[in-house]
Amino acid sequence: MKQRAPLTLAAVAAALAALTGIASLTAPDPAGKPADAKAAAGSRMPVERSLLVCPAPSSSDIADTAYTAFTPAAAKASGDGKGAARLLSATQDAKPVLEPKEPGKPVGATATGAEAPALTGSAEGVLAPGWTAQLTTKVSVGRARGVLGAACTAPGTDFWFPAVSTAKGREDFVHLTNPDDAAALVDIRLFGPDGLAKSDTGKSEYIRVEAKSSRTVSLASLVPGAQLADATAHVTTRAGRVGATVQVAEEGVGSDWLPASTDPSGSLVLPGIPADAASVRLVVFVPGERDADLKLRLAAPGGAISPAGNEQLHVKAGMTASADLADLTRGEPGSLLLTPADAKKAAPVVAAVRVLRGSGAKQELGFVPAAGPVGTRATVADNRPEQNTTLLSLTAPGADAKVKVTASPGTGGGEPASQEVTVKAGTTQTLTLAPAGGKGAYALTVETLSGGPVHAARTLSLPHEGISMFTVQTFSDDHSTVSVPKAAQDLSVLTR
Secondary structure, X not given: XXXXXXXXXXXXXXXXHHXXXXXXXXXXXXXXOOOOHXXXXXXXXXXXXXXXXXXXXXXXXXOEEEEEEEOOOOOOOOOOOOEEEEEEXXXXXXXXXEOOOOOOOOEEEEEEOOOOOOEEEEEEEOOOOOOEEEEEEEEOOOOOOEEEEXXXXXXXXXXXXXXXXXXXXXXXXXXXXXXXXXXXXXXXXEEEOOEXXXXXXXXXXXXXXXXXXXXXXXXXXXXXXXXXXXXXXXXXXXXXXXXXXXXXXXXXXXXXXXXXXXXXXXXXXXXXXXXXXXXXXXXXXXXXXXXXXXXXXXXXXXXXXXXXXXXXXXXXXXXXXXXXXXXXXXXXXXXXXXXXXXXXXXXXXXXXXXXXXXXXXXXXXXXXXXXXXXXXXEEEEEEOOOOOOEEEEEEEOOOOEEEEEEXXXXXXXXXXXXXXXXXXXXXXEEEOOOOEOOOOOEEEEEEEEEEOOOEEEEEEEOOEOOEOOEEEEEOOOOOOEEEEOOOOOXXXXXXX
């Protein structure tokens, strides 16, 4: 009998936190009258503190890692205009790695070899709203070769990773980072084509991550002997919170990070699939009780089209399904749109695609998870000014939209550049934008100006000896502001 993913108390708490965005209390009227709606709505204010965690970049002795941190310049500064931000090694000695000084100017650092640690950090005051950090690692040879990119993320309690594997030739590791002063307890469950993959080792539950530390868990060790070519990992906490990301190495095609999918939803967007993708494999999981019937479309520059032979996908509840979409893009960049085949029977799903570029021994691996819209504003911190290395993809799944794209100065200088882009409904538009005279890594920020939701991703290509090494990072709403109710006693907590 198949077993479905449980809905944990931690997951419920995380969902409520995501919905509210702020913890606040409003005192009732002494006379018992309803609170004034306008007063309750209040206004939006910049967050006062942001937290980030980054996984340890690589186990290779020949890895070169670049760290970049950035806070977008704001029209209205919070507090007294002062702020502080630090990324520290996730150890008890907590050595500083990056310390941004002001919004609008990225800072960078480098590390070499396998000793680079996981990082934790916080930003306060004017540096908190939209604070973003990124690590990009290049490994030139060996099984782990490739460009591995990962955005540092806020710690949480519930993560979904479709497209993991325990098959021969694959090595998938979950990196867990605990930024807090108390130990965290983590469960990891794997769901394959037949549902929950049971383990008799006892290693998948109560995984302890000590305070201010990180831990790496092999997925294959959780289900010894199981050869799951396509699976979904569900990472939850029983106590505390962690940052979680999966690192993948695959024989013959390199390695990259697999970030968590956006929260389960009936409709998903997987943005930024490269135009020259030689292989695209979609992996979908249904966490709930109802099977999902999904319609698949590619949002290309000219409009949305259905891939021949893969117009729909049926996914059983509690199980992982996959589809080989082969040459999905046919030479055009695009984004995969998943929608219910019947809007009245929508079932929430999570999804990711495994992408290969190149051919033969020159193939390279990357992943694109389902991503939420950029919202008001979103940023990816590490982009390169060299020609044809950075490509931004913008997708409007439901309605026309207009966005503003800004390239910050580089870590070594330059002048910012901006461009407004109109994205037609059902299409993906691409562009390259870099700072004038920019040197070093720079940040790309996308702001929604009008229209419907926009989803975005950035592809960073760093070819090496004929191999199309690349990594794709999706954009996520930076939640740089929170709603502050107007009340006699303000009990809001301004923390992302």
